[in-house]
Amino acid sequence: MLRNRCVQCDEVIEAPDRMRGREVACPRCEAANVLLSAEDAAAHRRAVERERERERRRFLAALAPGAGAAGAGAAGAPTRAGSTATGSYDLALLAARRLEDVSVYLFAFAYLSAVAWVGLGVGIYLWGGLSGAWGGLAVAFGLALGLSSFALFKYSSDATRAVADLTDLQCSVDARLAELQRRLEALPAAAASLETAKAGPEA
Secondary structure, three states: OEEEEOOOOOOEEEEOHHHOOOEEEOOOOOOEEEOOOHHHHHHHHHHHHHHHHHHHHHHHHHHOOOOHHHHHHOOOOOOOHHHHHHHHHHHHHHHHHHHHHHHHHHHHHHHHHHHHHHHHHHHHHHHOOOOHHHHHHHHHHHHHHHHHHHHHHHHHHHHHHHHHHHHHHHHHHHHHHHHHHHHHHHHHHHHHHHHHHHHHHHO
């Protein structure tokens, strides 16, 4: 029994072994899927892992000192689309995680800055030796600065979080497109295997 996941909606598609290599429609979203066996899926995972490892080494080599000239010389060399997509996916995912951390730090700093400004205004009022009117003005000024600082850093935190969410969405879309491309590339080989399997019994 073949068990595949839809490239569009991740629905589990089950089919007999004789359907291997054939294109079927997902029962949920009706997207086209090429049925693969467990061996095909395992081979694909190993290939993806090898591509990721090569991409990681290539990226680290590009960051090494003195690698700029070599990287510029190799910029025009043709590269595999799958390798480039995998490396871009990993880097985008890392960027999204870092943006999420930055948004948390900005949100915390928004509260701290607001408390600091309000505390400064109250401190000037209590221990600054100012008259009542000037002391009240100091408190109001500290409160205004605290609220402004909070609004600024809170907006920055929300904007950073939005960018992180968009980056996560891009990673998800890229992964779906890469999986769809892999299925499309595997279609000719699967069709050839199916033709061979059909020709065997006839012979």
